[in-house]
Amino acid sequence: MFNPGSFLDRCHRQFGDTFTARFGSYPPSVFVSHPEDIKRVFLASSDEVSAGEANTNLMGFLFGQSSVLSLDGKSHLRARRMVMPPFHSERLRTYYGSMRARTDEAIRRWPVGRPFSMHEEMHRLTFDIILGILFGPQEREFYEPFRSLVAELVKQTESPLFHALFAMLPSEQLTAWLTRSPARVSLGPLGERDITRILPGGAILRAKHGIDAMVYGEITRRRASPYRGDDVLSTFLDAKGEDGRGMSDAELHDQLITLFIAGHDTTATALSWAFYHLLKQPGVLGKLRAEVNHVPADDEAWGHRICELPYLDAFIKETMRLTPVAPIIIRILQQPLTIGKYEIPAGSYVTPCVYLTHRRPDVWPEPERFRPERFLGTKTNPYEFFPFGGGVRRCLGASFALHEMKLLLAQVISRTELRLEPGPDEPIARKGLFLAPGRGVSVIVDGRPKRRSAGGSGDQPGAAAGT
Numbered sequence: 031m032f033n034p035g036s037f038l039d040r041c042h043r044q045f046g047d048t049f050t051a052r053f054g055s056y057p058p059s060v061f062v063s064h065p066e067d068i069k070r071v072f073l074a075s076s077d078e079v080s081a082g083e084a085n086t087n088l089m090g091f092l093f094g095q096s097s098v099l100s101l102d103g104k105s106h107l108r109a110r111r112m113v114m115p116p117f118h119s120e121r122l123r124t125y126y127g128s129m130r131a132r133t134d135e136a137i138r139r140w141p142v143g144r145p146f147s148m149h150e151e152m153h154r155l156t157f158d159i160i161l162g163i164l165f166g167p168q169e170r171e172f173y174e175p176f177r178s179l180v181a182e183l184v185k186q187t188e189s190p191l192f193h194a195l196f197a198m199l200p201s202e203q204l205t206a207w208l209t210r211s212p213a214r215v216s217l218g219p220l221g222e223r224d225i226t227r228i229l230p231g232g233a234i235l236r237a238k239h240g241i242d243a244m245v246y247g248e249i250t251r252r253r254a255s256p257y258r259g260d261d262v263l264s265t266f267l268d269a270k271g272e273d274g275r276g277m278s279d280a281e282l283h284d285q286l287i288t289l290f291i292a293g294h295d296t297t298a299t300a301l302s303w304a305f306y307h308l309l310k311q312p313g314v315l316g317k318l319r320a321e322v323n324h325v326p327a328d329d330e331a332w333g334h335r336i337c338e339l340p341y342l343d344a345f346i347k348e349t350m351r352l353t354p355v356a357p358i359i360i361r362i363l364q365q366p367l368t369i370g371k372y373e374i375p376a377g378s379y380v381t382p383c384v385y386l387t388h389r390r391p392d393v394w395p396e397p398e399r400f401r402p403e404r405f406l407g408t409k410t411n412p413y414e415f416f417p418f419g420g421g422v423r424r425c426l427g428a429s430f431a432l433h434e435m436k437l438l439l440a441q442v443i444s445r446t447e448l449r450l451e452p453g454p455d456e457p458i459a460r461k462g463l464f465l466a467p468g469r470g471v472s473v474i475v476d477g478r479p480k481r482r483s484a485g486g487s488g489d490q491p492g493a494a495a496g497t
């Protein structure tokens with residue numbers, strides 16, 4: 031599906047709100063986009079629908095079987111309760127300082143007068159931010175190898191070979207192979223050999239084993255250390271479930287990897303779309319800049335006040351309505367379910383379609399128009415607007431992502447003169463599981479920062495992790 035937007039539009043025009051599509055080796059997926067049907071799916075009990083199995087089939091080899099994404103029912107709720115505290119709203123303020131400091135560094139890095147890809151820059155920035163928040167201040171010896179292993183993994187999982195394997199092999203087999211294959215085997219008298227260099231797809235295994243080894247190494251180091259800070263790993267090391275049990279090393283590893291994977295590519299892609307819409311519409315940029323500049327950069331509560339700005343909030347919602355990062359939400363039916371006039375058999379995939387629901391003209395007048403004002407002074411309906419999914423599986427990093435997006439956007443637009451490099455419109459392209467701007471949003475900075483920002487100050491200062 032190279033052009034996912036027009037594929038979905040075509041299916042909707044031809045078949046209406048509910049239709050079935052089949053992808054590779056996966057069971058048929060029933061797409062739904064009527065708010066009543068979305069509600070039925072999101073409110074279904076865990077006896078009726080599951081999400082863990084579908085998530086595992088898609089990416090389980092990356093985040094492991096004790097990840098909050100892989101689990102269902104009671105074990106999912108237990109994991110969610112343990113993972114949630116660092117993402118509660120009062121805790122988010124402790125991250126503002128490092129978010130600002132990191133954004134400052136990025137702005138200083140950007141060339142003046144020469145185009146660069148905003149998507150790549152947002153990737154780098156959100157990567158640095160989430161790594162600092164998960165693991166705390168780190169030395170370069172951790173960050174740089176980790177960054178290159180992740181870059182290699184992403185490159186490999188976006189390669190044609192991986193897509194071919196994904197389409198051909200039953201997903202459980204692919205997951206099992208990627209999860210269980212050893213990186214090294216013993217060849218008797220020849221000693222141990224790295225087999226990832228000769229296996230097809232071995233580069234994926236190599237990168238994954240490298241990442242796992244680094245994360246386990248860090249967990250061991252931190253368990254042995256008395257250091258506890260504001261970072262997520264510190265919180266998890268001391269967390270106890272209702273049964274009084276803490277997290278095992280495998281649980282810690284799986285939750286950290288999950289948060290890392292779920293927590294930066296998504297936000298980077300949403301931010302790239304935000305910059306695209308912003309720079310495409312000078313009127314919107316003008317309104318946003320006026321609102322943001324109203325908050326003095328050295329205000330003690332800068333971050334908090336920025337996160338409360340109504341137009342900025344509406345702007346981000348409109349970005350996520352028109353160009354949602356995740357086009358669909360996936361559930362597997364554990365028993366037959368009636369959705370609208372259809373009885374859907376157990377075992378089917380049911381996919382509330384974010385992309386189509388967000389473009390319904392009966393809910394969103396002139397749906398193709400980018401108009402943040404539609405969100406001003408209104409409360410959104412969770413079955414009409416769900417860029418973060420819904421029900422008990424709704425994204426647990428949603429508030430974190432929204433705060434991060436607001437702070438980054440506010441800081442960039444108040445400190446730089448930016449414009450899009452002239453060229454055709456950005457196509458909606460599939461990048462892995464997400465919808466991303468196909469050309470990467472090429473921008474040009476025209477002006478140096480106008481004033482020094484308060485950097486790590488304001489709200490509760492945090493360390494610029496990783497430096």
Ligand code: HEM
Nearest residue numbers: 292293296297300355356418419420423424425426427431
């Ligand atoms: C703009 C950024 C983001 C978008 C668009 C996004 C979107 C989503 C979506 C669509 C889901 C599936 C929800 C469902 O099945 O109903 C999800 C789940 C999840 N997201 Fe996000 N996400 C974002 C940022 C983040 C961040 C920053 C974190 C953490 C640091 C995070 C952590 C998670 C986790 C742990 C889950 C699994 C929740 C569960 O299964 O209980 N996400 N996200």
